[in-house]
Structures are given as C-alpha cells and as structure tokens.
Amino acid sequence: MQALGIDVLFKGTNLFxxxxxxxxxxxxxxxxxxxxxxxxxxxxxxxxxDRPFLRIILKIYLEVVRIMPQMVxxxxxxxxxxxxxxxxxxxxxxxxxxxSFWGTAEMGDLVRGAIKTIPKIQFESSLALGFNxxxxxxxxxxxxxxxxxxxxxxxxxxxxxxxTSLVMMIGNVEVLKVAQQIIEANRNTSPNAAFGVFAFxxxxxxIICWPISRLSIYLEKRWA
Amino acid sequence: xxxDVIISYIPHFKEALFLTLKIGWLGILLSLIIxxxxxxxxxxxxxFLQKIVGIxxxxxxxxxxxxxxxxxxxxLPKVGIQITAEKCGVLGLGxxxxxxxxxxxxxxxxxxxxxxxxxxLSLGFSKxxxxxxxxxxxxxxxxxxxxxxxIIFLLKETSVFSTxxxxxxxxxxxxxxxxxxxxxxxxxxxVVFYLIMxxxxxxxxxxxxxxxxxxxxxx
Numbered sequence: 001m002q003a004l005g006i007d008v009l010f011k012g013t014n015l016f017x018x019x020x021x022x023x024x025x026x027x028x029x030x031x032x033x034x035x036x037x038x039x040x041x042x043x044x045x046x047x048x049x050d051r052p053f054l055r056i057i058l059k060i061y062l063e064v065v066r067i068m069p070q071m072v073x074x075x076x077x078x079x080x081x082x083x084x085x086x087x088x089x090x091x092x093x094x095x096x097x098x099x100s101f102w103g104t105a106e107m108g109d110l111v112r113g114a115i116k117t118i119p120k121i122q123f124e125s126s127l128a129l130g131f132n133x134x135x136x137x138x139x140x141x142x143x144x145x146x147x148x149x150x151x152x153x154x155x156x157x158x159x160x161x162x163x164t165s166l167v168m169m170i171g172n173v174e175v176l177k178v179a180q181q182i183i184e185a186n187r188n189t190s191p192n193a194a195f196g197v198f199a200f201x202x203x204x205x206x207i208i209c210w211p212i213s214r215l216s217i218y219l220e221k222r223w224a
Numbered sequence: 225x226x227x228d229v230i231i232s233y234i235p236h237f238k239e240a241l242f243l244t245l246k247i248g249w250l251g252i253l254l255s256l257i258i259x260x261x262x263x264x265x266x267x268x269x270x271x272f273l274q275k276i277v278g279i280x281x282x283x284x285x286x287x288x289x290x291x292x293x294x295x296x297x298x299x300l301p302k303v304g305i306q307i308t309a310e311k312c313g314v315l316g317l318g319x320x321x322x323x324x325x326x327x328x329x330x331x332x333x334x335x336x337x338x339x340x341x342x343x344x345l346s347l348g349f350s351k352x353x354x355x356x357x358x359x360x361x362x363x364x365x366x367x368x369x370x371x372x373x374x375i376i377f378l379l380k381e382t383s384v385f386s387t388x389x390x391x392x393x394x395x396x397x398x399x400x401x402x403x404x405x406x407x408x409x410x411x412x413x414x415v416v417f418y419l420i421m422x423x424x425x426x427x428x429x430x431x432x433x434x435x436x437x438x439x440x441x442x443x
Contacts, residue, residue, distance in 0.1 A: 069383035111392035
C-alpha cells in the first residue's frame, strides 16, 4: 500500500478534501445541465422554425460550439473577455457560462432531432384545432418528445461531468487540483502518492459517470 | 489587437499546429485500429475477449481524457512504466477514441442485415471473406457519419495535451500569454488555428459522407 501511495488518501482530511473537490465539479455540471436543458429546449424549437435569418444565426452558433474545444472557450471567457471588457469573472461563473453555452447547443440539436421525428400532421392538427404556435409546442409537441429526450439529457450530464475536469485549467479548485495539491504536499513522505491519488480520482469519475450512462442506455432501450 | 504582434507569433502557432496534428492523427489512427479490432471481437462474440472489450469501453467512455492522461503520464511511472509526453498523448487519445470508435463500428456492423451474411454464405463465400468483402464495406460506409463526428471530437480533445506539457496550440497560447501578456492576440490566433485545423475536417467529412452513401442500396 505504501509503495502505491494509497495510504496518502487516508492521511488527515485528504479523502474528505478530494470528495469536496469532486462536489465542486458536480455542482458546476449540474447547474450547467439545468441551464442547458431549459435553453436547449428553446433553441431546439427555434431551430425547427422556418426563418432563414434565425436559422443562419443558430447554424453558426452550433458550428462554433462543434468546432471550438471547450478549453478554448473557457480561455476566451475567463482570460479574453475579462481583458477586453475589463470586467471581473470568477472561475466558477466562467465555467458555468461556457458549459451552458456548449450544453445549450448540444441539447438544442437533440431537441431539434426529436421534434423532427414528430409527424407533421401533429402540427397541422393542433393548429387546425385553434392552438397557437407556442401552445402547439408546449402542449402538443414537446410532451411527445420527452421520452426520446430524457435519456439523451441524462447522457449530457455525464458528458458535462467529464468536461468539468477542464476547469482546473482556469484555476478552479476541483477534484483534480486537490489531487495535485495532496501529491505535492506528500512528496517527501510518500513519493508514490501520484499513483494512488490519481487512480482514486480516475475511480471517482468512473463511479459517478458509469451508473448515469447505464441509466441513460437503459431508458433509451426501454422507451424506444 | 496589435497586427505586428500577431504576425510575430504565427511561427510559434504553426509549429504547435504541426505537433497537434501529428499527435492527433497518430492517436486517431490508433483509435481506428482499436475500434476495428474491438468491434470485430464484439461482432464475432469472441469469448472472454468480448468481456474485456466491454469493460474497456465502459472505463474509457466514463472518465475524462484529462484524468486518463494524468494517470498515464504521472501515475504509471510510479509503478515503473515510463513513457514520453508525446507517446502518452497518442496513447491517451487512441485509448479514449478507441472506446468511441468501437461503438461506432459496432452500430455500423449491426446495421448490416443478416440476410447479407446469409446470401454471401449461400453464394459460397467463406466466413472470413463474407466479413471482409460483404459486411465490412457496408458497415464502414454506414459508420462514416459517426466516424467524422468522432474524429472532430478527438481533434478537439487534443487541447487537453497542454496539461502534460506537450507544446500543442493550447500550451503555446498559454505560454505566450504568460510571457508577454498579449492575451487578446494569442486567443485570436488560438481560435484561428483551431479553425484552420478543424474546418477542413468538417468539410471533407461532409463530402465523404455524401459520397459513400451506397450502403442503403436495396432498402
């Protein structure tokens, strides 16, 4: 155990600190997911509406998110905009902003795909019955897409949690940063701490993401 | 933004682009090999190996690349496995990508109807030849959209390499910002170079996707 540096985990409050760091990651991803789902629904609906100008704007937005690495977006918001506009952003706010920006596009695309599968007759019937466009979407179309969307939204949570590991790069103290601190602090007493601590962090991410992604697959199969 | 500063930084970014591309493509190549082998193992339901492939997919799909790289680069040397940053990048990207590629290829293989196999066998193809000449080409062309998405995803993920001090685009930008504090210029170049790297892939992907749509024949 000593050789693999696993003992370091149980020294002092190390384990607690790691879990606390993990909570920071989870908190950021949960907030971002909630924002992404709400905004994603709106963006997804807007994408199915036939307005050329709107369509071009949303297309550009989607492509930007698809092509730019999240890390670059993080840097632009955290270092770039603060420099250009002179405001002060916390690392946590920047992270939530970037992940919501990314998640909204992802979710929007999923919503668009789900709406596309609803037969056109549903729209026409609902309009013929006197519902207006907003009511048609809220009361008729979206409820029909929910079963298809929930597994995909759950899957988005795991992707979000995995992506939050990047916030370390803009100085947010989350699980990976804590892991590094612990390794540095114990460099002399247990030089092999890197193995035990990183293995534990690896395990932590897996143990959180795995059940969620299984749930998503299960629901997808069950409701398909 | 200062034009002269931008021009003077371009060589640094060009160098970083080549390194990113080199590691990126090697990693993608590795992931394609892993993907093909893994998907074939799953397709033929090879005992035991099939289980290992399943576990491998779950592990690598459910952890971030950043942690995988940290584990390979910082933790493995402690148990005597030491590799250079470049090899670590290729290996990390290949292993992560492999898990995604297997899924893509497998869904392609699953999409080929069983009647294709049966017809080929009844026409006298051997099992191996059926797979090589009948099933695989159809499966590959059906997995092209997923493949393109995976390749773009993996090239984007290369930005994580900067954490194990590989001099990729991200690292260069961070380094130059740290030295000369020209934040806006560097971020501008960073975005431009990522666009240079990824837009062609995206366009070529769309063209290839259109070209190989012969798999649907007979539907």
